[in-house]
Amino acid sequence: MPSESQRPSRENRVRVRALFDFAAALDRYIPCKEAGLDFRRGDIIHIVSQDDPYWWQARHEGDKQMRAGLIPSRMLQEKRIAYERAHSANNNSDQQENEDFDRQEIVTYEEVARLMPYPAVPRPIVLIGPPGVGRNELKRRLIALDPDKFRTTIPYTSRLPKPGEADGVDYHFLDRQQMERDIDDGLFVEFGEYKGNLYGTAN
Structure with missing residues (x-):
């Protein structure tokens, strides 16, 4: 020794x-x-x-x-x-x-x-699991535990806002052509289509 x-x-x-x-x-x-x-x-x-x-x-x-x-x-x-x-x-x-x-x-x-922490660069946490296992509840508890450390992403979508939804709060609402251009430009970490509308998470 x-x-x-x-x-x-x-x-x-x-x-x-x-x-x-x-x-x-x-x-x-x-x-x-x-x-x-x-x-x-x-x-x-x-x-x-x-x-x-x-x-x-x-x-x-x-x-x-x-x-x-x-x-x-x-x-x-x-x-x-x-x-x-x-x-x-x-x-x-x-x-x-x-x-x-x-x-x-x-x-x-x-x-x-x-991994050294970089205060200006958030580190993503991905919660994966089948429906009903409590992902949303875990996310809610983490944010309530330390709102300065944990935040949730606001997804993008090409669909129209539903009553009561606010742009930049529930979703970022874009028209389909703009969202497709942003996807082609590599601005999304992940994206997909559901019932004819695009959804995704930006970089």
Whole structure:
């Protein structure tokens, strides 16, 4: 483990999301249990060094502590999982099921990138799901929770306003020819047609 004074001047910029739980105290192969870094599935981990093929040096993303801990490398963890699968297959009589299980992809870490916030550039959040799952309710709650951080887009449409609808509040109303020109010019993130009218979200 690097000491405070001997830390490398340039660290890896690799960050991963853990896809399994790890407790150093329960790992029988870790070189030093006290030097291990515990994590849970879903934690974001900053990899400080990948010099050792079996044990990486890492710390939790955002952790102010400068000292890194040991975590199993991707290769080591994949070998462990493959061994466990093979051992499980030998104890199971259903050969077809074992073969299907062995073909499953082994996932241990998912590489992620840190996105720096830019106050002048909003970051989109897309809520996707079938009708009735509560997308509109979730959107309403997010906006109510922090209206300075969360806002909703105002879609564009080529249809005529309905009674009570205001331009720029419910929709941006454009004639079809103008909207088609804007679509051709690449001004829309997404668009589609419903019951003869165009709908879309502008850049």
